[in-house]
Amino acid sequence: MKYDVVIAGAGPAGSTLARRLAGAGLEVLVLEKEFMPREKPCGGGITYKAARLLDFPWQDVIEDTVHTAVFSYQGKSEVTVRLKTPLAYMVTRSSFDRMLADRARQAGACLVEGAPVKDIAVENGLVTVAAAGETYHGRLFVGADGVNGRSAMLLGLHHPGETGPTLEAEVACPPEVLEQKRGTIRLDCGAVPWGYGWVFPKRDRLSTGVGAFTRKVKELKKLLGGFLAREGLGSARILSLRGYPIPSGGRKKRIHSRSALLIGDAAGLVDPFSGEGIYYAIKSAHLAAEAILDSRAQPEGAPGLYQSLVDRHVTAELMEARRLARVFYTFPRVAFGLVEKNPDIAGQLCQIVCGEGNYSGLKEAAAEVIRAILSRKRTAGSLPHH
Ligand SMILES: Cc1cc2nc3c(=O)[nH]c(=O)nc-3n(C[C@H](O)[C@H](O)[C@H](O)COP(=O)(O)OP(=O)(O)OC[C@H]3O[C@@H](n4cnc5c(N)ncnc54)[C@H](O)[C@@H]3O)c2cc1C
The missing domain is CATH 3.30.9.10 (D-Amino Acid Oxidase, subunit A, domain 2)
Structure with a gap:
């Protein structure tokens, strides 16, 4: 059988894409290395921003709802932010991911477990994928097999050291x-x-x-x-x-090739300041679904369209996060001291997590605070001594 799309990996990225495409009537195959439910080392924090992308009931897997964040530096100098809207929902990844995979199946996707993708070949618009001793064919291949997956390597899109x-x-x-x-x-x-x-x-x-x-x-x-x-x-x-x-995301790079593309961790789409990745796994799956469905008549156009959507809607923001991370993590004590004196900055960071702010805004707010401090220092320095 020839599938419209063959996906490697049934994490949040792969299962979300499979659900969207199967729901739109495409023939979708997901090849998952493990058997569900499988473990994934993760804090399991589904931010409010990520939760807003889940357009179906999923309350059953929520273990706690977080409204408060306490930031500290080496156990001291705490800054507390309390929000009216939830900051994040806590889940155990094995349950959360199984729920997403079940949703993909219910939408009509075929999920084969215990099937690690070993090889991918693209020829004349046909993708051939080898997994667990079987060969599968599709018009498009999507690597959603996480940070340790093989897809990026097999497609020549792997960037070591990131x-x-x-x-x-x-x-x-x-x-x-x-x-x-x-x-x-x-x-x-x-x-x-x-x-x-x-x-x-x-x-x-x-x-x-x-x-x-x-x-x-x-x-x-x-x-x-x-x-x-x-x-x-x-x-x-x-x-x-x-x-x-x-x-560690926030680098502009190629995440597609002929008849293939990468989503989620496989594409390196994690916030390099906060470590948030589930939002970007789901968001990139949505963008991939948009590109694939918009290119139904000419599937070979989907990977390039997907790349431009990610560059615009994801990478630009992650690059801002990367710039901020470079300053913050190079001088964490000084940076935290600034946050301590200006807790609004921590509040703004929480707004980003909620999807109600962005890193450019945060950078501007931090720059404003630094300008005010420097100008106070300058004024103090120019006061006449008595
Ligand atoms: C310690 C830690 C804590 C984190 N905490 C958070 C957090 O609290 N909140 C947050 O938003 N993000 C967090 N992240 C990031 C988040 O876990 C990832 O960004 C997210 O899991 C990415 O989803 P994904 O679907 O792209 O990949 P994954 O969740 O890694 O799923 C990939 C799937 O592919 C399968 N696979 C692997 N190789 C193959 C193969 N060859 N063939 C077929 N299938 C394969 C795997 O078994 C897996 O099921 C954390 C990460 C770490 C390491």
């Missing part, structure tokens, strides 16, 4: 402590160089971890230990400990 390391620990927590932590996420930007530590509440445990946006950071286990101790979780029982790379 990831950072993370170490995620799920920790047990007594119910009374968990109760205090409900509704709040904690982010410490002094926990690791070029990154941060997080504590996210789940139904019966906490997701904690440290992650950096550059490969140069080593000894994450030691850094995680220090972070957990400062968070009062030094003696908490660790239920699981997993290292995993995270893409």
